Amino acid sequence: MISLSKQHITTIKDAAKKLTGAKRREFQAQVSIDYLSSKPHLAEKIFGWDRKTVTLGLNELRSGVVCIDDFKARGNKKTEEKIPQLEIDIVSLAEPESQIDPKFQNGV
Numbered sequence: 001m002i003s004l005s006k007q008h009i010t011t012i013k014d015a016a017k018k019l020t021g022a023k024r025r026e027f028q029a030q031v032s033i034d035y036l037s038s039k040p041h042l043a044e045k046i047f048g049w050d051r052k053t054v055t056l057g058l059n060e061l062r063s064g065v066v067c068i069d070d071f072k073a074r075g076n077k078k079t080e081e082k083i084p085q086l087e088i089d090i091v092s093l094a095e096p097e098s099q100i101d102p103k104f105q106n107g108v
Helices: 006-017 021-036 040-047 051-063 086-097
Strands: none
Touching: 006 021, 006 040, 021 040, 021 051, 040 051
16 A cells, blocks of 8 residues: 555545546546555545445456446436326316416406
């Protein structure tokens, strides 16, 4: 294991933040190999990287097989997808109160 200065650690962390997905994992794995004797727990301790991500990157480097990221499956789904009946319900509630006159005059 090679000792790193604070400036080196900051530079490496900054470089990793600029990468995404498989490229980030590859970079983190290579840094772990070069400076930390391929030890993901040290990468977690020194750089604050997720140990599982570094391990995945190391496995990808060893095997040559890159895992596919499924970013579309993440996050909150659209309300229309979660509650398909919602639009129909809103229209049925608002319809009796809506006006046809675009100037919003009540005819008085």
